[in-house]
Amino acid sequence: MTQKSNDNSEISESSIVSDRNGSLKKSGTMPEIGRNRSGLRLGYTTGSCAAAAAKAAAQMLLSGETVEHVRLMTPKGIELYLDVEQILRTEAYAECAVRKYSGDDPDVTDGLLVFARAEKADFAVQDKREDACFTGDGIFVEDGVFIEGGAGVGRVTKPGLEQEIGQAAINRVPRRMIGEAVNEIRKKYGCREPLRVTISIPEGEKTAEKTFNPRLGIEGGLSILGTSGIVEPMSEKALTDTIYLEMKMLRDSGYRYCYVVPGNYGTDFLKETLKADPELAVKCSNYVGEAIDDAKLLGMKGILLIGHVGKFIKLAAGVMNTHSRQADCRMEVFAAHAAMAGADQETVRRVMQCINTTEAAAIIREQGMLEKVMKTITERIEFYLRQRAGEELQIGMILFSLEDGILGKTEEADLLLEQIRQNQPKADQKE
Helix, strand or coil: CCCCCCCCHHHHCCEEEECCCCCCEEEECCCCCCCCCCCCECCCCCCCCCCCCHHHHHHHHCCCCCCCEEECCCCCCEEECCCCCCCCCCCCCCEEEEECCCCCCEEECCEEEEEEEEEEEECCCCCCCCEEECCCCCCCEECCCCCCCCCCCCCEEECCCCCCCCCCEEEEEHHCCCCHHHHHHHHHHCCCCCCCEEEEEECCHHHHHCCCCHHCEEECECCCCCCEEECCCCCCCHHHHHHHHHHHHHHHCCCEEEECCCHHHHHHHHHHHHCCCCCHHHCCEHHHHHHHHHHHHCCCCEEEEEEHHHHHHHHHCCCEEEECCCCCCCCHHHHHHHHHHHCCCHHHHHHCCCCCCCHHHHHHCCCCCHHHHHHHHHHHHHHHHHHHHHHCCCCEEEECCCCCCEECCCHHHHHHHHHHHCCCHHHHHCC
């Protein structure tokens, strides 16, 4: 799950990376980590920033010397050599920051400073498990390193995430990276005392408003993320992981039925026209097929898709990824169903020349056949949805436009709408 935006920020010109063999590679004005198959630049995660800053802070605390650059080996196998900024050293603690770099990924955290403060821990480990645990105060423990979230790091308020309610949104792999980095320094300087590391992001709370965090029940800031330590641009997996996570959280709260909407149009229609609770909706973006697969995998009993005709009409052609780069069959679908409804050649030709579904619907409406056309389109959508969902998942769809309101509903749409409208999970919907 990445934290997306279109913001771009300058990164220090002296940032360097190295490969497993330790050979340093320095680029002009941006850290050149590598590129994907499309030629887009890789970046590094908030988890890598937190671990690198923690390592540098621990070294300054234990050595009494200023550290201006730090090495960090990521789980991806790429070693980073990063600038250390905003250094603050006192007798009690050392604090510093590493600046986030997202490469060519449109990530909202790009350019933010991720801080780490290292200090001698003054409390004992509680509830110790084999590798990691939490204290009664909700602080993570990684083999003697106490990790907590400070200002700008979000707190979990809903079940279903890696962390328990009330804990900082620092994911498992970044926690391990922080622990390993700090323990490397403890070992180097022969430190037997546990260290306490506090991660903070001064701009985190404001920036988090642009992310999925509020929908996921993470309040007060950003998440410390990353499974590889490296940001891969435009990762579809990050988006589909978010769909799965949102649906899992509903399931873990006891719900076995939910809405699925592509984005804001669907959410607004759900709330304003259908008078339904948008908190019971999962945003699927263009990944309709993946959302259906996730529902089956999670053991959901039913989902109701609600979407604008401009996106969901593609489902009538069996297209389950509705992004325009995957397929754009909107006019073909409209034209074919208009022809089946009796439209003449000139009408079909005009529809095929339309640039959007609003224009196409207006032409078909002029011919007095919009209802008939939408009926067959909806039937075809239902065919493909049921084919993808299989027997174990109840599925329905409501198709709308801003001009006409509801344009079509599948056979079980009203039943699913009523089931999901229940404010509390039914007993038979719970595990």
